[in-house]
Amino acid sequence: MHSTHSPALHSALKGKRLIAFDLDGTLIDSVPDLAAAVAGSLNELGLRQPSELEVRDWVGNGVPMLVERALTWALKAAPEPELQERAYNAFMAHYGAAPNTLTTLYPGVQHTLKALHTYGLTLVLITNKPERFIEPLLSHFKLLEYFTLWIGGDSLAEKKPHPLPLLHAAKVCQMSPAECVMIGDSRHDIAAGKAAGFTTLALPYGYNHGEPIDESDPDQVLTSLTELLMTAPQVTRTV
Incomplete structure (x- = not known):
């Protein structure tokens, strides 16, 4: 007999059929491009621009909230609706022109998604x-083929953090929430997962408004996505 090694799934995925992933801060580090778009839109409006580090703490609630946080920071006051709309339109134009110039995949993402997809999840x-x-x-980033x-x-x-998107995904894919996992880097991912009845797995390296992700009480914190794949020995008999 001899022993070989092949990947096995993490115990948290036992009995699961669907995995929902967040994008920014989970699969890709997009803050550099988001920060550039924020800076470009504020510069267009004659306002001071924040650093990339500051923008990192504003990401996670969608573009309208990102723009509102940037304007509030620049003005030191809540923005008027008309200025908010101008800034939003400027951001969408800047980001749309260069959404992946500085954005990078986190380590192990491609390999992990390919393996999970191969498993039939x-x-x-x-x-x-x-x-x-x-x-x-x-x-x-050549990830399109892995997502249903x-x-x-x-x-x-x-x-x-509303559970609707998660419940919608489960319904479309004809899965029960008990068969589903939500993986993300922020409290919004964990809150949505809990509200939807999904198992929640968190990553500590993304964007969570400066808060430790374990404070959101996920079912488990992973150090990286590659933890989803564990190497298990397989014993094969030779004649």
């Missing part, structure tokens, strides 16, 4: 990023 993407940016980014469904922050009537 249904993978979906649930992000608060506007839907129009999802497919170009997935295509750019993707849902943006403007795809449905509600976005995370």
Whole structure:
């Protein structure tokens, strides 16, 4: 007999059929491009621009909230609706022109998604990023083929932390919440997962408004996505 090694799934995935992933801060580090778009839009309005580090703490609730936080920071006051709309339109133009110039995949993402997909698990993407940016980014990083469904922050009537996007994904894929997992880097992902009845797995390296992710009480914190794949020995008999 001799022993070989092949990947086995993490125990948290036992009995699961669908895995929902967040995008920004989970699969990709998009803050550099988001920060550049924020800076470009504020510069266009004659306002001071924040650092990339400051923008990192504003990401997670979708573009309208990102723009509002940036304006509030620049003005040191709540923005008027007209200025908010101008800034939003400017941001969408800047970000749309260069959504992946500085954005990078986190280590192990491609390998992990490919392996999970090969196992026959249904993978979906649930992000608060506007839907129009999802497919170009997935295509750019060659991840498109792994996902059955993707849902943006403007795809449905509600976005995370509301459970609607997660429940919608489960329904479309004909899965029960008990068969589903939500993986993300922020309290919004964990709150949405809990409200939807999904198992929640958290990553500590993304964008969570400066808060430790374990304070959101996920079912488990992973150090990286590659933890989903565990190497298990297989004993084979030779004659």
